[in-house]
Amino acid sequence: MSTTTQIPTQELEARLSPGALVMDRDVIDSYAYDKAMFCPAGQALGLVRARTVDDVVAVMAFAAEHRLPVVSQGARTGLSGAANAIDGCLLLNVAAMDEIVDIDPVNQTCRVQPGVINRDLKTALAEHGLSYPPDPGSVAISTIGGNVATNAGGMCCVKYGVTKDYVRAMTVVLADGTVTKLGRQTAKGVAGLDLAALFVGSEGTLGTIVEVTLALKPALTQPITAVGIFPDTASAGRTVTEYMGSGANPSMLEFIDGPSVAMINAYGDFGLPDSVGALLLVQSDAKGAGAMEELEAFRRVAESNGGTEVFVSDDPADSEMLVAARRAVAPAMEKYAHARGGGELVDDVCVPRSALGEFFERLAVIDARFDVEVATAGHAGDGNMHPSVVFDAGDEAQVSQAQEAFAAIMQLGLDLGGTITGEHGVGFLKREWLGRELDAGARLMHTQIKDALDPLGILNPGKMLG
Numbered sequence: 001m002s003t004t005t006q007i008p009t010q011e012l013e014a015r016l017s018p019g020a021l022v023m024d025r026d027v028i029d030s031y032a033y034d035k036a037m038f039c040p041a042g043q044a045l046g047l048v049r050a051r052t053v054d055d056v057v058a059v060m061a062f063a064a065e066h067r068l069p070v071v072s073q074g075a076r077t078g079l080s081g082a083a084n085a086i087d088g089c090l091l092l093n094v095a096a097m098d099e100i101v102d103i104d105p106v107n108q109t110c111r112v113q114p115g116v117i118n119r120d121l122k123t124a125l126a127e128h129g130l131s132y133p134p135d136p137g138s139v140a141i142s143t144i145g146g147n148v149a150t151n152a153g154g155m156c157c158v159k160y161g162v163t164k165d166y167v168r169a170m171t172v173v174l175a176d177g178t179v180t181k182l183g184r185q186t187a188k189g190v191a192g193l194d195l196a197a198l199f200v201g202s203e204g205t206l207g208t209i210v211e212v213t214l215a216l217k218p219a220l221t222q223p224i225t226a227v228g229i230f231p232d233t234a235s236a237g238r239t240v241t242e243y244m245g246s247g248a249n250p251s252m253l254e255f256i257d258g259p260s261v262a263m264i265n266a267y268g269d270f271g272l273p274d275s276v277g278a279l280l281l282v283q284s285d286a287k288g289a290g291a292m293e294e295l296e297a298f299r300r301v302a303e304s305n306g307g308t309e310v311f312v313s314d315d316p317a318d319s320e321m322l323v324a325a326r327r328a329v330a331p332a333m334e335k336y337a338h339a340r341g342g343g344e345l346v347d348d349v350c351v352p353r354s355a356l357g358e359f360f361e362r363l364a365v366i367d368a369r370f371d372v373e374v375a376t377a378g379h380a381g382d383g384n385m386h387p388s389v390v391f392d393a394g395d396e397a398q399v400s401q402a403q404e405a406f407a408a409i410m411q412l413g414l415d416l417g418g419t420i421t422g423e424h425g426v427g428f429l430k431r432e433w434l435g436r437e438l439d440a441g442a443r444l445m446h447t448q449i450k451d452a453l454d455p456l457g458i459l460n461p462g463k464m465l466g
Contacts, residue, residue, distance in 0.1 A: 039081025080427025114145025341392025
């Protein structure tokens with residue numbers, strides 16, 4: 001690749017919207033990281049804050065001409081280092097491309113640019129009696145483009161699915177600057193391979209998404225809520241397995257372990273009980289009496305598996321408070337970790353629901369084996385758990401222990417027939433583990449697809465497929 005001293009950045013600046021190219025070192029460096037720990041960030045050549053598709057095309061064409069790596073990014077809320085700079089790259093930030101282009105109530109679709117914030121889209125859709133269910137914990141700050149790039153899920157996915165279930169079509173700028181439209185606007189269509197699906201979860205390694213067409217749902221019914229209290233995590237896990245195996249269809253089924261509950265209670269007044277082994281938060285938005293029947297069924301299963309108490313409420317204020325408590329896990333844990341040396345590694349393994357009981361039993365063994373703290377919350381209905389390893393980042397011994405514990409949790413996920421990442425993505429953080437999860441045939445296909453779409457190897461090199 002060309003050296004930075006030979007790159008005519010003034011030529012790139014002339015192709016872009018006024019002010020889009022930033023060469024101020026302090027500003028560039030402030031865009032060099034997402035929220036992941038232990039993921040290196042290099043020194044980028046420059047930052048482009050794209051405002052239009054033409055800006056993205058100009059960056060990609062220029063990068064191809066000069067063999068420059070390009071790292072696409074949005075709000076940089078990711079937890080895997082996928083948006084981190086590498087030496088000599090152009091950072092292509094599309095957060096300013098934040099227009100909701102169209103909302104179509106008849107076809108129940110919308111077209112949005114990648115920088116639209118998830119919650120802002122939900123607010124706009126509500127005025128039309130529509131909803132976009134994918135609901136990641138970062139809903140208030142993460143962008144639709146980033147959600148597509150990592151196939152984000154969240155708390156409603158147990159019933160309503162994840163991002164890929166809503167992506168109808170997209171416009172992508174390829175590695176050489178070619179603009180292409182993938183997918184379809186219609187509800188059905190099998191003309192050719194599903195290339196749009198290929199880009200969902202691709203983390204900027206195949207192209208840069210500049211517009212997305214999303215399928216929508218009618219406005220969701222106000223749910224009722226239940227909270228189950230358990231003496232330990234394994235009994236909560238067995239409850240999830242049995243409850244979901246009974247044919248239950250809750251709109252939410254979330255898990256919070258005792259240490260995480262304690263952190264939430266220290267962070268804010270959410271009314272959660274103290275000194276619990278684990279907590280399950282369940283919601284149902286079934287019609288009529290169906291919602292209460294679904295939660296009464298949860299009560300029976302919980303009590304048969306050792307649950308000590310189950311509370312059910314149809315008060316919307318209770319539901320709002322409890323969901324807010326679940327969303328508070330991340331900031332509460334961040335505050336807790338900051339007071340203990342600042343180290344926090346958030347894992348993202350997903351296992352079959354049938355394995356949740358065993359997962360928690362073996363996770364307890366990992367927690368006891370290492371000199372770090374492990375606190376867990378997650379999307380129990382999908383088997384997607386987020387064990388967080390908390391440690392003193394200034395203590396080399398603890399850092400080493402934390403990394404070993406983090407790796408042991410990923411291996412546990414694989415051992416139980418699961419995956420190393422349910423929704424946070426691979427990025428830099430887990431790139432070595434992707435090769436362990438994929439077999440030889442799958443690794444070959446990944447490599448061949450990457451080479452076909454990015455023959456110069458300039459799209460987010462060193463991440464995921466690196």
